[in-house]
Structure formats: structure tokens, C-alpha cells
Amino acid sequence: MLIDLHTHSDRSDGTDTPVQLLAGAVAAGLDVLGVTDHDTTGGWEAVTAARPAGLTVVLGTEFSTQVALAGRQVSVHLLGYLFDPTDPTIVAEHLRLRQARLLRGMAIVQRLVAAGVPISEQQVLEIAAGAPVGRPHIGRALVAAGVVDSVTDAFATYLSGQGPYYVPKPDTDLPAAVSMIAAAGGVPVLAHPRGRGEGRVLTPDYIGTLVDLGLAGVEVDHPDHGPEVRGELRELAGRLGLVMTGSSDYHGSNKTLRLGQEHTAPEQLAALIDRSSGVVRPLGPLARAGGGE
Numbered sequence: 290m291l292i293d294l295h296t297h298s299d300r301s302d303g304t305d306t307p308v309q310l311l312a313g314a315v316a317a318g319l320d321v322l323g324v325t326d327h328d329t330t331g332g333w334e335a336v337t338a339a340r341p342a343g344l345t346v347v348l349g350t351e352f353s354t355q356v357a358l359a360g361r362q363v364s365v366h367l368l369g370y371l372f373d374p375t376d377p378t379i380v381a382e383h384l385r386l387r388q389a390r391l392l393r394g395m396a397i398v399q400r401l402v403a404a405g406v407p408i409s410e411q412q413v414l415e416i417a418a419g420a421p422v423g424r425p426h427i428g429r430a431l432v433a434a435g436v437v438d439s440v441t442d443a444f445a446t447y448l449s450g451q452g453p454y455y456v457p458k459p460d461t462d463l464p465a466a467v468s469m470i471a472a473a474g475g476v477p478v479l480a481h482p483r484g485r486g487e488g489r490v491l492t493p494d495y496i497g498t499l500v501d502l503g504l505a506g507v508e509v510d511h512p513d514h515g516p517e518v519r520g521e522l523r524e525l526a527g528r529l530g531l532v533m534t535g536s537s538d539y540h541g542s543n544k545t546l547r548l549g550q551e552h553t554a555p556e557q558l559a560a561l562i563d564r565s566s567g568v569v570r571p572l573g574p575l576a577r578a579g580g581g582e
């Protein structure tokens with residue numbers, strides 16, 4: 290059974306429509322697909338409606354969170370699975386995050402325009418097409434303007450977090466986000482906890498404090514994790530009783546990785562489903578086969 294639990298559609302910063310993403314999952318031989326757009330449940334309805342009969346879908350969101358370290362904010366991504374999408378706290382926080390993304394995205398564009406880069410706010414908003422605005426949308430504008438060859442090149446240059454055009458965004462405090470997802474009946478899982486600098490704040494002790502708030506899992510197998518880090522996270526998850534997931538973090542043509550490139554073991558998925566309140570069930574064959582009740 291092939292399970293990929295973390296992917297993005299064009300309802301956030303992927304390039305595939307929900308229909309294309311689902312078709313891609315089937316073509317890649319996946320049995321279970323997690324759809325986890327950033328800071329929105331806006332794609333859940335389309336994904337539910339378009340799900341091919343043989344594919345199990347686990348609905349979720351990737352929450353933008355932050356942890357303070359020495360007066361600076363470190364960005365941490367938190368996956369939330371199978372939570373109540375009508376939960377008022379989450380609905381309000383997603384709205385705030387999307388507004389913050391819009392303002393911050395436009396601020397980055399203004400910095401680029403001021404430096405003479407030929408893109409515009411209007412163009413980036415058209416590319417985002419109503420999705421929560423992210424740097425990949427600006428990256429596509431930079432590709433269209435001919436100043437970089439790919440979105441990956443854009444991240445290495447104009448969109449770098451260390452570069453002069455970068456503007457941070459006010460994300461949710463990580464402990465609050467963990468509590469919020471757990472309170473809404475969902476399953477909080479740390480996304481790529483050793484991806485890009487998260488390790489500075491996500492120490493084993495700190496992750497332990499998140500477990501007390503309801504953290505249920507860690508993403509171990511992720512394209513940004515090398516073998517050493519995966520070993521460390523496996524050991525940590527075993528010690529803290531956390532579910533271990535694996536996922537591609539597929540973004541369509543914005544990134545070079547493939548659907549199903551990394552995957553989750555079936556018993557780990559069963560443990561994840563067990564940790565949800567049941568307010569939202571997986572959709573498809575696996576739900577009918579039981580598990581999690």
C-alpha cells in the first residue's frame with residue numbers, strides 16, 4: 290500500500306488543480322493521498338467531489354507557525370489532519386493567516402519592483418488566483434518575467450529568506466496551533482522538522498512539550514531530510530510515542546519532486562487515524578475497511 294500524506298494543489302502554492310492532483314496520485318500508483326494546502330481548507334470540497342473511487346484521501350492543512358528564538362521568529366510548518374473544518378478558532382486563524390500572506394506577498398513584490406524587477410502585484414494576484422499568496426506565486430511571476438529559469442532558482446536568489454527582498458509573515462505560535470488542531474478533533478503532525486532551520490528550535494525537549502499539548506506525529510521521511518536526520522527522528526518518535534509519517538510535499542511543477550517519492554507505512558497511517566476524534570473520516574476504501582474507530 291503506497292501512502293503519501295503531504296501534497297499541495299493550486300488551492301495553495303502547488304500547480305495542479307485538485308482534479309489533476311488526484312489523477313496524478315492514481316497515475317503514481319498511490320493508494321492513499323493526503324492533501325494539505327497551506328492555511329486553508331478551501332480545496333477540501335473539490336477534492337471530496339473529485340476523488341477517484343479507488344483512492345483514499347486524508348484531508349488536512351499545512352499550518353504556518355512560528356517559534357521565537359533569541360528575539361527572532363523561526364518558521365515551522367505543522368500538518369493538521371482530519372480536523373473539523375468549521376471549528377471557529379481555526380476558521381478565524383486561517384483567515385488571519387491568508388490576509389497576512391496577501392500583505393506580505395505584496396510587500397515582497399514592492400521590494401522587487403523598487404529594485405527594477407519587471408513583475409507586478411496584479412500579475413502575482415492573477416497567478417495565485419484566490420489561493421493564499423506564497424513565494425512560489427511570486428516565483429512564477431519571476432519565471433514569466435525571464436529573470437530566473439525556475440521557481441527553484443527564484444528561491445535560491447530573489448526569494449531567499451536571507452535575501453534583501455524577503456519579508457516575514459506573522460504566523461501562529463506553534464503551541465497554540467498544536468492545541469487548536471487537537472481541540473478541533475484533528476491530528477497535529479510536525480512537517481519536515483529538520484527541513485530548513487527548524488532544528489534550532491525543535492529540540493527533543495521542546496517537541497516533548499508539544500506532545501503534552503496534543504502533538505501526535507512527526508514527518509520523518511521528507512525530501513529535505515537526509516539519512517542521519519531520519520534516524521534521529523525515528524528514534525525520537527519511538528521514544529515519545531509519536532506517529533512517523535513520510536511524504537513527498539509535492540507542489541506540482543513548482544518543485545522537482547514526484548508524488549509518492551516518500552511514503553508512510555500503513556500501520557503508521559492507522560495510528561494517525563486512531564488519534565483523530567472521528568469528526569472527519571478519511572474518504573474512500575480505507576474508511577470503509579475500518580480502522581481508527
Ligand code: AMP
Nearest residue numbers: 302422423424425440441444540543544
Ligand atoms: P512562503 O510560504 O510564502 O514563505 O513560501 C514557502 C513555501 O514555498 C513552502 O511551502 C515551500 O514548500 C514552497 N516551495 C515551493 N517551491 C519551492 C522551491 N522550489 N524551493 C523552496 N520552497 C518551495
Ligand code: ZN
Nearest residue numbers: 297302327540
Ligand atoms: Zn508550499
Ligand code: FE
Nearest residue numbers: 351366480481
Ligand atoms: Fe512545508
Ligand code: FE
Nearest residue numbers: 295297351538
Ligand atoms: Fe508542504
